[in-house]
Amino acid sequence: MTKNKYMIFVGLILFVVSCHQGLAPLEMLYMNVDFPIPPEGGDPVGVWVPDTTKPVHVALLDPDQLPTIIDSLILDTELDKNGLFLFSSSGLCSIYAVLKIEPIVYLQSLVNPLVLSMNDTLIADGPYEIIDDKILTLSIMTTFSQLDTLGFTSRQNDLELISLPNSFPVEGFDDIQFYYVMYLTRSIDQVLTKNVLIPSDSKKDEDRS
Amino acid sequence: MKYRIYLILLALFYFLFVWGNLYSQNIRGSRITGQIVEARSGDPIPGANVLLLGTIMGTAADRQGRFIIVSVSPGEYTIMVSAIGYKKEERRIQTVAGEEIHLVFRLEETVLLMDGIAVTANRYQQSLDKLSTSMDIIPAQEITNRNIVSADHVLRYAPGVNTLEGGQVTIRGSSGFNFGMGSRVLVLLNGNPVMTGDNWSINWYAISTSTIKQIEVMKGSGSALYGSSAMGGVINIITEVPENESHIHLRTFTGFYNHPSYKEWRWTDKRNHYEGTSLDISTHLGPISTLISSNYQTTTGYKENDDHQIFNFMTSLGYHFTPNLHFNLMTGYGRNRGGFFVYWKDLNHPYHNGSDPYGYRTRTTIKNTYIYPSLTYVMSQRFFLSVRGRINKGSTVDLKQSKNEKIRPAEEIFRSSSVNTQGVEIQANYQVNPQGILVVGSDLQADQVESIQYSHAEVMKKSYFMQFEQQLWDVFRATFGTRYDWESVRWKDTTEVAVGELSNKFGLNLTLSSGTHFRCSLGEGFRVPAVGERFVSTETGALLVFPNPALQSEKSISSEMGLIQYFSSAMMLDMAVFYTKYDNLIEPQLDVDSGQDVGVRFKNVVKARIRGFELTYRTDWQSQLFSTQFSYTYIDSKDLSPGVEYGAPLKYRSKHTIYLTNDLNFDPFQFGFDIRYLSQIERIDEYHKSYIKDIDKLVPTYAVALRLGYAREHFSLRFLVDNLFQYNYLVSPANMAPPRTGVFQLNIHY
Numbered sequence: 001m002t003k004n005k006y007m008i009f010v011g012l013i014l015f016v017v018s019c020h021q022g023l024a025p026l027e028m029l030y031m032n033v034d035f036p037i038p039p040e041g042g043d044p045v046g047v048w049v050p051d052t053t054k055p056v057h058v059a060l061l062d063p064d065q066l067p068t069i070i071d072s073l074i075l076d077t078e079l080d081k082n083g084l085f086l087f088s089s090s091g092l093c094s095i096y097a098v099l100k101i102e103p104i105v106y107l108q109s110l111v112n113p114l115v116l117s118m119n120d121t122l123i124a125d126g127p128y129e130i131i132d133d134k135i136l137t138l139s140i141m142t143t144f145s146q147l148d149t150l151g152f153t154s155r156q157n158d159l160e161l162i163s164l165p166n167s168f169p170v171e172g173f174d175d176i177q178f179y180y181v182m183y184l185t186r187s188i189d190q191v192l193t194k195n196v197l198i199p200s201d202s203k204k205d206e207d208r209s
Numbered sequence: 210m211k212y213r214i215y216l217i218l219l220a221l222f223y224f225l226f227v228w229g230n231l232y233s234q235n236i237r238g239s240r241i242t243g244q245i246v247e248a249r250s251g252d253p254i255p256g257a258n259v260l261l262l263g264t265i266m267g268t269a270a271d272r273q274g275r276f277i278i279v280s281v282s283p284g285e286y287t288i289m290v291s292a293i294g295y296k297k298e299e300r301r302i303q304t305v306a307g308e309e310i311h312l313v314f315r316l317e318e319t320v321l322l323m324d325g326i327a328v329t330a331n332r333y334q335q336s337l338d339k340l341s342t343s344m345d346i347i348p349a350q351e352i353t354n355r356n357i358v359s360a361d362h363v364l365r366y367a368p369g370v371n372t373l374e375g376g377q378v379t380i381r382g383s384s385g386f387n388f389g390m391g392s393r394v395l396v397l398l399n400g401n402p403v404m405t406g407d408n409w410s411i412n413w414y415a416i417s418t419s420t421i422k423q424i425e426v427m428k429g430s431g432s433a434l435y436g437s438s439a440m441g442g443v444i445n446i447i448t449e450v451p452e453n454e455s456h457i458h459l460r461t462f463t464g465f466y467n468h469p470s471y472k473e474w475r476w477t478d479k480r481n482h483y484e485g486t487s488l489d490i491s492t493h494l495g496p497i498s499t500l501i502s503s504n505y506q507t508t509t510g511y512k513e514n515d516d517h518q519i520f521n522f523m524t525s526l527g528y529h530f531t532p533n534l535h536f537n538l539m540t541g542y543g544r545n546r547g548g549f550f551v552y553w554k555d556l557n558h559p560y561h562n563g564s565d566p567y568g569y570r571t572r573t574t575i576k577n578t579y580i581y582p583s584l585t586y587v588m589s590q591r592f593f594l595s596v597r598g599r600i601n602k603g604s605t606v607d608l609k610q611s612k613n614e615k616i617r618p619a620e621e622i623f624r625s626s627s628v629n630t631q632g633v634e635i636q637a638n639y640q641v642n643p644q645g646i647l648v649v650g651s652d653l654q655a656d657q658v659e660s661i662q663y664s665h666a667e668v669m670k671k672s673y674f675m676q677f678e679q680q681l682w683d684v685f686r687a688t689f690g691t692r693y694d695w696e697s698v699r700w701k702d703t704t705e706v707a708v709g710e711l712s713n714k715f716g717l718n719l720t721l722s723s724g725t726h727f728r729c730s731l732g733e734g735f736r737v738p739a740v741g742e743r744f745v746s747t748e749t750g751a752l753l754v755f756p757n758p759a760l761q762s763e764k765s766i767s768s769e770m771g772l773i774q775y776f777s778s779a780m781m782l783d784m785a786v787f788y789t790k791y792d793n794l795i796e797p798q799l800d801v802d803s804g805q806d807v808g809v810r811f812k813n814v815v816k817a818r819i820r821g822f823e824l825t826y827r828t829d830w831q832s833q834l835f836s837t838q839f840s841y842t843y844i845d846s847k848d849l850s851p852g853v854e855y856g857a858p859l860k861y862r863s864k865h866t867i868y869l870t871n872d873l874n875f876d877p878f879q880f881g882f883d884i885r886y887l888s889q890i891e892r893i894d895e896y897h898k899s900y901i902k903d904i905d906k907l908v909p910t911y912a913v914a915l916r917l918g919y920a921r922e923h924f925s926l927r928f929l930v931d932n933l934f935q936y937n938y939l940v941s942p943a944n945m946a947p948p949r950t951g952v953f954q955l956n957i958h959y
Binding site for chain 1: 470471473474554555556557559563566568569609748752884886899900902903906908909911913933934936937938939945
């Protein structure tokens with residue numbers, strides 16, 4: 001009997017000790033994210049298309065960082081007008097867009113600038129999250145760019161997506177750090193109903209019926 | 210169909226009323242009256258059960274402990290008196306025509322609940338040690354002692370039972386986690402199903418906990434007596450019956466939630482709290498005895514958008530047309546208004562709502578109104594007839610409320626469902642011979658569902674059941690039962706699905722000695738898919754859910770062997786081994802709809818078996834000075850579905866469950882503590898990971914609760930602490946349990 005009491009006592013002690021464990025916060029991933037242009041937040045929910053009146057803004061994080069052999073660098077970038085960005089209120093996003101990037105590099109040694117052309121296709125289909133009310137995190141497939149974390153500023157019919165600094169490798173020198181700001185406008189052709197895209201005309205038809 | 214049920218109900222009531230009145234005039238027998246009191250103090254024991262063995266006659270003592278049984282034929286009988294917390298007593302009596310016998314029973318106290326009487330197992334009152342299936346009784350005292358505000362919370366201490374967030378109940382691992390939809394445990398309120406007709410979940414909020422007399426938990430398949438959804442077990446909530454005496458009971462409480470363990474987990478700087486008041490009044494209006502109960506609770510919630518205001522109101526009217534013909538009308542209304550928290554945002558924000566659409570919060574209003582008329586007629590000491598009607602109207606409305614009305618519409622209803630249910634059940638108990646009872650009956654129910662997410666559906670259910678129990682050689686009881694259920698569902702006026710299911714049950718009980726009782730049973734079970742599982746088309750958080758009208762019934766075969774051993778009048782052990790095989794289990798599965806959207810659909814996919822054992826030990830040291838209940842349930846579940854998951858444990862089940870309850874009584878002071886341990890669940894649905902962040906972060910449950918009380922004759926004061934060590938565990942995946950909680954409770958009763 002004494003042995004049983006001892007076992008019960010030990011069991012209770014072990015139980016109480018176990019009670020001090022349990023779930024705990026994970027390491028915070030987004031505590032120190034600094035965007036080159038501070039995002040202002042807002043509401044990203046809706047269907048967005050590239051704003052054809054504003055090209056993608058791309059800039060070097062530190063203009064003085066240019067290697068000495070490069071006189072200047074122009075990063076000519078635009079979003080294909082057929083792109084589509086969908087953020088549903090239930091936390092799902094769907095993105096298909098082509099980012100055309102044309103770095104024009106002027107070198108001292110060359111008479112004509114060096115023009116490169118690359119297309120980066122952005123595809124996302126899955127959940128997204130909003131952190132601190134101004135940062136979007138999502139899983140997005142890209143070829144060159146890192147766009148899994150985007151700052152955003154949303155006004156009534158405009159949405160700006162701000163990337164974190166991306167790196168452009170230049171052999172023999174430090175990587176060039178640059179960032180994008182993509183300008184989107186609310187789609188007038190398509191609306192979002194229950195996470196399903198439908199043309200706005202048919203929505204009107206439905207309403208009429 | 211709706212009007213046909215009303216007509217059947219009215220015709221049966223009228224028939225019983227007229228026949229009962231006429232027939233009662235011709236019965237001439239003796240009366241047995243008496244009083245049941247505590248042996249030590251002489252105080253009455255209200256609610257004590259009185260059974261005239263060898264007949265179907267019985268009654269319950271009133272608040273003064275008095276009882277009366279009339280129209281007893283001359284002869285020799287054994288009368289048995291029992292009450293939870295007291296040792297039962299049997300006495301031989303001889304009745305003579307036209308004469309009255311008066312008896313006084315003085316019962317000694319004990320904590321051994323096996324001396325209780327349950328009605329659920331066989332649809333008539335029976336002592337627990339005479340049953341062929343495992344049964345637990347939760348007395349009303351446990352509800353008061355733990356300040357239980359929702360009846361499902363008290364079930365967390367019943368051996369082998371667990372409740373998850375959303376009121377979902379599982380008995381011995383019968384269910385995993387499915388957001389409360391399609392319960393495999395049937396919940397009854399005085400024998401009437403309280404399941405919602407659309408998604409077959411449980412309306413716990415509509416049940417007033419202050420009027421509960423006891424909760425009976427039957428484990429293993431109950432489909433042979435109760436039909437669909439009783440495949441995992443049956444929980445019957447028995448409420449107080451209205452009496453001819455007046456009494457009043459007021460309970461009020463106020464409690465608070467501690468802040469979360471980590472500063473970064475806080476979603477508000479305010480102190481979260483909850484409070485509530487219930488008032489029960491029992492009185493009589495002339496010959497009509499009445500019980501009125503009202504209950505209001507409000508909580509800020511401990512999670513974001515998890516505040517609730519709950520109100521319920523219940524009346525019960527009783528009237529004896531003749532001593533043998535009794536009418537009862539139970540009516541109630543419940544409303545639950547508040548937020549909607551399904552899962553967290555992530556483990557760094559576990560108290561933030563992840564299931565709300567961005568920029569919105571989901572608000573829910575659930576209402577339920579019920580009317581349960583019943584007529585019971587003891588035609589003779591061998592024949593008993595009851596007719597129970599049920600009319601139920603329930604609705605659920607979910608609306609999206611904008612957090613910023615400047616940029617979004619203020620409110621928008623995106624889910625709603627209303628259900629109208631009408632049903633009637635007829636049951637007859639016939640004492641075929643002094644040791645054999647036959648129970649036969651039929652049940653008819655119609656549900657009409659009108660819903661945004663389920664569309665329009667009409668369900669028609671019919672069933673017929675029969676059970677016979679025979680006692681042989683004083684020590685051996687055999688039970689055989691069978692039930693046929695037929696159900697037809699019409700959806701959108703086009704799709705029609707009809708199913709017929711036959712369920713059988715066989716049970717044995719053997720009294721090996723006065724302190725040793727052996728039991729075994731084998732039963733078939735089934736569950737017809739709920740309207741919600743078949744026809745749902747909605748989104749929950751980021752999850753799309755698609756319909757599957759072709760869904761089939763789940764089936765099971767469960768078996769059990771058990772032994773009750775009394776070591777002394779103050780110590781008992783109940784052991785049981787069980788084995789259940791499931792076929793066609795319904796689980797949500799990842800799927801693609803015709804529009805190529807990815808979501809989930811309920812499908813018949815799982816073959817499985819669950820085996821295990823359960824051990825319950827109760828002891829009473831120094832005559833209730835110190836009492837202990839310990840239970841351990843081991844579950845070994847295995848997925849037998851062909852494919853890669855073959856052999857894996859079933860999802861959302863804990864292998865080990867331990868509950869320990871201790872009470873120390875130094876009259877008038879009371880002290881108690883409870884310990885709950887559930888091992889970490891071994892598997893979850895993989896697809897949840899795609900939209901619920903950190904859902905795979907799981908831990909075992911270690912919960913400790915403390916109770917301090919001071920009780921006098923007319924009032925009691927209690928202070929309770931839940932989750933004493935502020936252990937961070939889960940009530941369901943991605944849903945944190947409350948942090949440490951303290952509550953003060955005051956009870957006044959006259």
